[in-house]
Amino acid sequence: MLAVSYGEFGDSSVMRVGEVAEPHAPEGRVRIRVRAAGVNMADVKKRNGQMGDAKFPVIPGFDASGVVDEVGEGIEHVAVGDEVLGWGFRTHAEFAVLKHVVQKPPQLGWTQAAALSLVTETAERALRLLRVEAGQTVVIEGASGGVGAAAVQLARIRGARVIGSASERNHDFLAALGAEPVLYGRGMSERVRGLTDRVDAVLDTAGSGSLPELIDLVDDAAQVVSVADFTAPEHGARATGGGPDGAWDVLSDVPRLIAEHGYTARIDSVFPLVDAASAYDRVERGRPQGKVVLDVSLS
Secondary structure: OEEEEEOOOOOHHHEEEEEOOOOOOOOOOEEEEEEEEEEOHHHHHHHOOOOOOOOOOEOOOOEEEEEEEEEOOOOOOOOOOOEEEEEEEOOOEOEEEEEEEEEOOOOOOHHHHHOOHHHHHHHHHHHHHHOOOOOOEEEEEOOOOHHHHHHHHHHHHHOOEEEEEEOHHHHHHHHHHOOEEEEOOOOHHHHHHOOOOOOOEEEEOOOOOOHHHHHOOOOOHHHEEEOOOOOHHHHOOEEOOOHHHOOHHHHHHHHHHHHHHOOOOOEEEEEEHHHHHHHHHHHHHOOOOOEEEEEHHHO
């Protein structure tokens, strides 16, 4: 099969697209013929060597959409031929094995489906840690990005008031999602205070060094959770990177969220698999406005 891989840490120049052996579905997993796959900052950090050691060669990728073509023992909720979206490993390839998978709503395109899994789980996990509920006011730093936009929608569905920081060009987008936009950057906390005298919870999806200002908005630093700045505990705030906090069960609710609330993922750009290096450069340096996706069917 055709896949993206790299044999050493480095920038996009270490990436190759070529033939590798196909994976197969073990117990409790499914294999899909990939139609589209998301590119995440985690993929970039892993390639750059920022996420610890790796066993080379690495085939990157976590979230994807496609058609099930192998079902491991113990899997009963999907079958061969089903169109699905989900999360797994080595998804930047023509075939990938997924660990968490759900039926793709028929009205949802492949690129949209590929963009949903990781951002939805990350946003839901953080909102659960913050115990966001109806009537509360939530501030989301980096609200126009992939995780931020997911969190805006999920918080609004809960009935919370959302104030989201972003560049001015993204304010109309945030307003359309139901958030009250404020300009990001220095002085953001004062701009938030101009809108409300109480903030119940803060979610940092940007990791831009704004934690001191974000913590200043709440009574207790523990009311701040970051999914992007893992120095948060040093400030008294919390950080989450998955593990025991995982919220993968939310994927089973994605079809309902789409049907009842118009839940969606913002797509920044789409690249063919053979041009994966450009997709990674877009994520790393291009300030994407939403999710960058690889369209495997174009390869």
